[in-house]
Each structure stands twice: as C-alpha cells, then as structure tokens.
Amino acid sequence: QSSVTLFGVLDATYAYGSGSLSNKSQLTNSGIGGSRLGFRGTEDMGGGLSASFWIEAGVNNDDGTGTATDTNNQANSSGGGGLAFNRRSTVSLGGGFGEVRLGRDYTPQFTNLTAFDPFGTNGVGSNQMLVSSVGGPTRVRASNSIGYILPGNLGGFYGQAMYYLGENSSNSANKKDGNGLGLRAGYKNGPIDAALAFSQTKYLTGDIKTVNLGGQYDLGMVKLMAQYSQDKATKRGTGKGMLAGGTVPMGPGEIDFSYSTYKLDVAGPVDPRTNLLAVGYTYNLSKRTALYTTFARASNKGGATIALAGATTAANTNSNGYNFGLRHSF
Amino acid sequence: QSSVTLFGVLDATYAYGSGSLSNKSQLTNSGIGGSRLGFRGTEDMGGGLSASFWIEAGVNNDDGTGTATDTNNQANSSGGGGLAFNRRSTVSLGGGFGEVRLGRDYTPQFTNLTAFDPFGTNGVGSNQMLVSSVGGPTRVRASNSIGYILPGNLGGFYGQAMYYLGENSSNSANKKDGNGLGLRAGYKNGPIDAALAFSQTKYLTGDIKTVNLGGQYDLGMVKLMAQYSQDKATKRGTGKGMLAGGTVPMGPGEIDFSYSTYKLDVAGPVDPRTNLLAVGYTYNLSKRTALYTTFARASNKGGATIALAGATTAANTNSNGYNFGLRHSF
C-alpha cells in the first residue's frame, strides 16, 4: 500500500593501527562506506509537488549495535547502543521551489567537506580536517534542523541552507547552546565542481564559525580534488587545514589518494599540526559489492597526538593504519 | 516469501511554548500524529483462523532517536535512545471468537481516552485528562499483556479486555506492582459512537482505578465529541476531568477544537486544576500528507503549573503553545 525503499550498506573491514604507545587490531566497519540501514520513499502529489521521507540508521555491523546520535546539537548528549536513525531522519516537501527538509541531516558545512574528499571521510584515509576539527557537535550532522535546498534546474548552480535548534529553555544559562546556521553554494558543469560552505554555531563552550571551500576537476584519467577549511572557535583557537588528492580509475575499480593537513593556532609557542598521507584501492566485484584496502600515515608536530585505527601515539610521533574490507550495498 | 507491510508516519513540527517562567522553541515531532516505523502482517490459516503480528516503534524524527518503553509496567523502568517497538509489539490469534493478542499495546482505558479526543491526544492540543492524569505507567500502554478483543460482527457492539503483568518475584515487597486489568465496551451505529472503559492497576505507590466514558455524534458539518474521566489513586487523591470538542470538515482538511479540564482532589484547602483550550487546522495535501497548525492555551488554578510545548510556568499562571508541521504517512 506504500512504496518504501529499504536500503543499506554493510562494510566490514579489518583495521590495524600502530602508534608509538599502542597498536590495535580490529574487525570494524565503514572502511570506505558508512554502514547503514534505511527506509525512504517519495509520494508524488501532483502539480509538481512531492512529499518524501528518509530515515537512516548507522549500523556497527562488526557487533550489531547502532551508532549514537545527538538530540540537541550540544556536547554530551548522544544515544546508546540501540538502533537510531542518527544518520538521517527527515520529512520533506518538494516542488518547483526546491525542497524544505525537516529533521536530522548532514550540515551544509560537512556536505562540502566530504564531497571533495577522495575517501569520502571514511576509514583510515579520512580527511584530517574532519578528524582534527574543533567544529563541535554539529560538524557532521544536526538534529532539529529546518533545511532548504535549491531546485536542480539552475544551470549548474546549487545551494542549501540549514537552521538548527538547540532547544533550550529561554531562562537557561545556555539558552542558545546548539543553535546554528549552515550555508552552501556551488557550481557544477562538465568536469568542474566547486562549492563554498559557511556555518556559525553557538556553543556554551565557545561559538564556532567555519568556512570550507572545495572543488574537483575531472581529467578523465584522474579526478583531482582540493579543499581549504577554517574553524574559528571562540576560546579554543583557530584551526586551518587543506587537502589535495584525487581518484584514478583502474581496471574494475579505482585508486584514491590524498594528502591533508590541519593546524590549530592556540595560545603558546607551539601549534599542534597533523599531516595525513593516504592511498587506497577499491576493486568492484559488482556494482553493489567491492573489496578494498587503504593505507595511511599520520605525522604529528607541535604536540599533536593523532593516531589511526584505534592506536595511540605520543606527541610528535607517527601512526600508521590500514583497512582491508568488503563493502556490500542493498 | 512472507507478506510483511512496512508502514509509518513521520510528523515534523515546529513547536513554540510560552509560560511565565520560560519559553521554548523546538523542531519536534508528532504534532498531530505519532511518528513511527512499523512492520505488520496477517497470515490466513484457513477455517476463519488467522495469525498476525504488529511491531511498531516510536521515532523522534527530529533527532533520529527511538522513544522509550516500560518493560514491567512500573515507574522508572523505561528504555534508552535506541529504536524499540514501544508503541506496539504484539502477536495474535484471530477467528470467529475474536482476537487474542499478546505483548505490548494500548490499554483499553487509553483507547477510550484518545478515541473521543479531536486531537487524538497529540501535540499542544492533547487532552488535559491525559496530560494531568495520575493514571500511572500504564495510562497509555502496557507491556506483558494478554488481551482479548470481541469480533466485529456484534451489531455495533464492541469490546475488549486486557490483563497485564508486573512480573515481580513472589517474595518481593512489590510483588503486585504493575499488575492490572482494563476493560472497554462500546456501541457504534451510524453517526453515534459511545464507549465506557474501566481499569484497575496495582502500584507500590498506591493502586489506581480509572473510569472513562466518551462518545461522539456526527452531524455531518460537525462531529461533536465529549468525555468524562476519573482517576482514583490511593494515597494521591482523585482526579476528575472532562472534554468537549469536535471536528469540522473544511476544504481539503478539517478544523479541530476542544476544551478539556482536569482537577485533582488532594488533601488541603486548594485543588490544582488546569483548563485547556485548543484549536487547529489540518490541510491535506494528499491522502498521506498534510500541513497543519494547532494553537492551545492552558490556564492553571489551585497551584497547578501545567505548561505547553516545553515551556515552564509558575503556579496559577497561563501558558500558550503552538505547533506548525508536516505529517507524512507511508
């Protein structure tokens, strides 16, 4: 009686990380694609108007738990180990005017950060600008959001805006904690795709403004990607990062590579910086199923201690990590 | 290989509540319909016999979490933020004799309370007899229930009975805490529908007996609804309430309105009372999708502090609230 699409991804990966303090060996998930189970559907209501819904839960398929969510866009407010539609939970009204989308979704600022990352911010190759970011609880997704997405027929121009609420009482000390706004605008034409995103979120621990500029150019034998990101966090300093990388089609698959770096300007003489070098290969067994592997190396300076795949490493030492996995979509 | 129906409702709503102490602004859910995801199916086993199941989870679609449940019909025993089939979780055997239903479901007493509420006990317009009720953990649903529903061919008469268990050890101090019984009987014929419900639940904090009598009459241009409810709680006093309201078809939608009031007779000179006035409009974009808005005002006397939509209000002051939302069913 209704047309619901049941969809998902299960990505199981063996991950190994080594650092100067400890190593770790895991069978984990989401090495190149976020494991998930979702339900979605669109109703055509005539006259160009449509209603749609999308609920998508993260699944830790190595142990069966669901992944956590954040109910109020503030620190320390996530869920437990049960399935929750933390990845996306939206209901929309669409038409010639574009789409109004309500609920929990990617923020515009994250949409830009992941769009121009050869590894799609997954696994050991994930963008250092995300991993080190001081972007706060809404740096990936926001709950309680009211979003607007431009229609798709603007001659290559695209854009979206999102306002999200922290939902605090008007007489509380942190009445604006978790309230924020994200904007994204871009242009895509043939081999070119470039976009700019901006966000501003109020937090009790200090407001955060982010700017992200990214783009890609498809040369056919290689698709090049680059981006620049800045997080201005009141009380915590300003972080700046960039990424350069790309993907190369090869056989029934592709090689991905990237170099990303992030530095946090803090009070004091040294600023922590981490550089990440990553390379991977994805071998498509079919359109829905792939074997893959990724290798990455994180280099720390200025007191940074970033380590890969669950390892731990001392300040200013390196960490290596790799994934080897199977990703299946349904 | 099996015929399972996947169904649900996603209802996203902007809600604002104001009170004398604090206001709150939210993107929340279930303004006119409870957001849910469910799976159900019926097997025809021949000879008039059927088996069926129904599992239905509440979904907070503003943040992706599931809603809490209560495993033993006692206070302080709900679930976490993960998806749980808290709304309904039943397996049934049906036939000419009616239906035997096992698991978690609405109690008969709640079924009556919501049936004759123009707002279906949803959103800021929800029945004050439910909001203020001293009816305890099973005032809406019960777990561990054994239910019986009369067959549908009794000339307009309908009815159901439910027994639910608290599942305590026989040597525990609260061995009957959460045990209870609910009954409902009614008659529906043409424009008339009226029913009576009764329940009795044992609680460690004092047993509760409830009686609810409700009815509606469909005049065509308006459907009128009324009900009376009484909660007799040992140690906590007796609450009494009533509702009068109705729905008026208008264009591709309907206007809903209601006045409800609840007073608790407690020891001492003043008895807290809250009156609620609510009016709303639902505009159906299609059979499955609607835009809607509801306005409500709660007035407190005798020390009552009921506030709407997350606001807080001082004793004997008012609170206003409204919803504006999009409800989509699948």
Added chain:
Amino acid sequence: QSSVTLFGVLDATYAYGSGSLSNKSQLTNSGIGGSRLGFRGTEDMGGGLSASFWIEAGVNNDDGTGTATDTNNQANSSGGGGLAFNRRSTVSLGGGFGEVRLGRDYTPQFTNLTAFDPFGTNGVGSNQMLVSSVGGPTRVRASNSIGYILPGNLGGFYGQAMYYLGENSSNSANKKDGNGLGLRAGYKNGPIDAALAFSQTKYLTGDIKTVNLGGQYDLGMVKLMAQYSQDKATKRGTGKGMLAGGTVPMGPGEIDFSYSTYKLDVAGPVDPRTNLLAVGYTYNLSKRTALYTTFARASNKGGATIALAGATTAANTNSNGYNFGLRHSF
C-alpha cells in the same frame, strides 16, 4: 532496486516458574523460537560468486525492547534496550571455496550445542549445558569475527572456523581479553548427523577451552539426540555435561523431550550439579504458526541453585517451570 528479505519470529509465551524461595509469573518471549526481526539478501555476482548480508535483531516482544549485544566479546559490555542486530550482523563473500563471513554471529561451539538439543536451547527446556555453562561471553555469539564455512558439496562433511577479536590496545593489561577461536566439523548422511566442536577463548578472568560432541539419529517415529560437553575454565574449574533426548512427530506437531545434566568440578568437597528434565508439545496451526507448551524440572545438588523461568530456589532444592505460547514467523 534491491531484493531484501524482511523476516522474523514473534514468540509470545506465558511462563511460570516455582522455586523454594520465590515464584514468578510472566508474559515473556522466545519459548520455543527466538523472537527477532531481520533483513537479509544475496547478490549473485556471476561466476559462482555471491555477496550476501544478514542483520537480525532480537526483539523482546512482550515489551518491545531489543535484546543486548556484546561489542568486544568481554564481560560487562552489552547494549541497552534499543533494537540492535545482536543476533546476527554479517556480510559475506561466497563461492565454490565456501563462504567468508564477517561480523557478529553464532560461535561454532554454540552451533553444535543448539543443533542437537530437542528444544533448540529455547525456553524452560533449554539445555542445562548452556544454562550452567562457564563458557563466558562468547558461549553463544561473538562480535568482530572472521568466519569461514566449508562449501555444501563435500559428500555430507561440513565444517566451519571462526576467529574473533577482543580489540584491546596492545599496551593494555587485558590485551587478549575476548580473543578466541572456534572450530566445528561434522558429517550428515540420511538419518545420521554428528559433529564435534572446539573453542578456545582468552579472558582476563581465565581462559576457557570447550569441547562439544553431539549427534542425532532419525528413526522416523522418533529422532534421538545426544551430546557431551566440557568447559575447561582456568581459575574456575571444569564443567562437564551431557544431554539425551529426542523429538516424536505426533499429529500436526511434535513432542520434544530431553534430560540434561551439568556438573562443575570446583575446589572443595562438593561439586554443584543440576539435572534438567523437560517435555513439550508443539502444535502447528500452519507452517508459520504454532501453539506450544513445555514443562521442565531442575534438580540441584552440591550447592547448585538453578531455577526456571525467573523463579529463585535455595541450594539443593528443585524448581519447576512451564511455558505456554504462540510462535509466529514472517
């Protein structure tokens, strides 16, 4: 766009247990079949190669909660009340070589224990070797597992191996806690089926080695089953047990019966032992739906205090329990 099978079992059962200390009365679940909701699918990739996934969540259908999981195969690490794919959560690559399966699944040692139990380790008749077992967190399932299953065309021989990881840091005191290995090999031909399983798991509380040997012989009017099990737990003693039982087809259903016993060799003069006698009848209303009942009696010696269906009993006293339920599959 994808072919996903949605499947499940809802088994609601009234259970009563009596012991010398307390009795308990419940509407509970999984009296003869584990209640569950699952999603699974297989993609044929050509050339004999296939990819498949299977995610299956336990459902406590008496109250709507999900059942707990264990993320790292160690003690004290389970989930909450939300739905989790704790029963099984795997992605596989299959072919002429067999199947490589990654994620959370039954351990080989449990597969053997349940295969030759007339009650399938469900309800009050469940195998005493499982109930009393000192087998630790992985005695039923393991997370983070890498499994291999032999192909089905080996002339009746079958087998599987599973390695599972505790995923601890290399510098932690319990770096191997939860790491383990399980093996199973068997032979099935006509009326005969017999298999041997072995496992070894490292735990901080003492490593555990288990051996299980089971078999069945189908005489037509009765299928006989027997098994022997031994759990060698460092620091906790060695447990030994056996089961003898069978199933008898009768009318549109079957009678199940079993006797099982388990004794733990501990330091000191007396060793706790529990004997369980169980008999049940399942009446199939259809292929998918059954009514059933099971009666069981546990007898304790040497200080054992095992009680059935939530009852509690003093050392060396008996406990009786029964289930009466409805199981429906979809």
